[in-house]
Amino acid sequence: MNSQHIFRDFDKAIDALKGEVITMASLARQNLERAMRSLLERDIDLARTVIADDSDVDDLERKIDQAGMDILVRFHPMASDLRLVITSMKMAHNLERISDHAVTIAKRSKKICKSSPLEEASLAEPLYSMADSILRDALTAYTDSNAELGESLKARDKELDQLHKQMISSLSARLEDSNGRAENLLHLIFVARSIERIGDLAVNMGEDAVFLGEARDIRHDHRKPSSQKPTLLG
């Protein structure tokens, strides 16, 4: 919102809440980027850093939930303010799960790094690039209340799902003739699954940005024959 609140403490509280979400998003993305780099560059220390830093993301989730509750109690937000508080708390929840997936990737990476180099690891790179691009736009949709951008992410996630399927079938085919690399290939399949899940979580955030910007609830729209009345929490 460009307009200011008459009660300026409300502006400060809202700005602080948004700031915390943006900080959390940066940390979650950084954790994901480091987890992938540890896999692709075979860097075990980087994987350990990701696992250690996840607690910072967890702390931020708690902090954002508390700040959101404080705003609800103190300022009784209405309309777009109310949607911003609710969306911010949901963003925090999704970001925490994304960071958990980064930890999963880091743990698998550590195991893969302990064996001889796995050339198939590079298959995960384009998958990651696509997921991270969706994630980046989900965050922009939130910060700019850009419903159009938020709504566009679902289609891109379908492309990600397609790429994920191709990668899984390629890895599965190699499993049959893996020459002792089966365990690492399985680790890589789980890495791919985590990246695919990150795409889903980014889509959730895009849907929340649509609610934030236009008060429309587009979740589970594929199951609805027609558009329904917007609801606050569904």
Place this chain on the structure above:
Amino acid sequence: MTSAIQIQNVSFAYNTKQVLHDVSMDIPAHQITAFIGPSGCGKSTLLRCFNRINDRIPGARITAGSIKVHDIDINRSDIDLQELRRQIGMVFQKYNPFAKSIYENVAFSLRVAGQNKRATLDEIVENALKSAALWDEVKDRLHASAFGLSGGQQQRLCIARAIANQPEILLMDEPCAALDPLATLKIEELLMELKKKYTIVIVTHNMAQATRCSDKTAFMYLGKLIEFGPTMQLFENPKDPQTEAYVTGTFG
């Protein structure tokens, strides 16, 4: 949904000062409709048009449009004002019981209307006090002064006084503005019961109260009706930027 009051293109002036501009809305029956908006926006003036108590102010008049109850324009010159105000009761911001006993406060208008039969009065007073959720608190001191009651009890007594007349519509002009939070909640709880029998229109500056109690909310600004819709929609997703600015408390 039937409407209890139909307001069509109403404009209103105090002498030359136009304070309502072309207001149209249907107040739904057996629901609570809240009027919100900044001071001076015309919400109390509009409320006071519904039982014509603005008539008492020299120079105050509806300059255009009509207000209909049961399809009758209440501004017709042949309207029986006493009957209109019996059908459309009113409760004010500052509770204003008469300097009489609790019982006589509720019985007063009935006596004025010629009802003096003790058994009938007893029954109506008891029912009105029960409907106003006050009976249990006062049944043992019905003949004590109304001024001995707490603020919240005095306001509920005023509600009992209004409903003793068996009105169809209850107008409430900031009925909780002078009450503490718990007394306010008691009145709000009472409103939820009363709407089963009566149509309620409430002017309030307390937006949380509007969200808690009302089914529909009207936002007024500078004498105009800006937005009128289901309360939850108006507070969660207002259509008009002026409503959005008001409910979020923003400017610029």
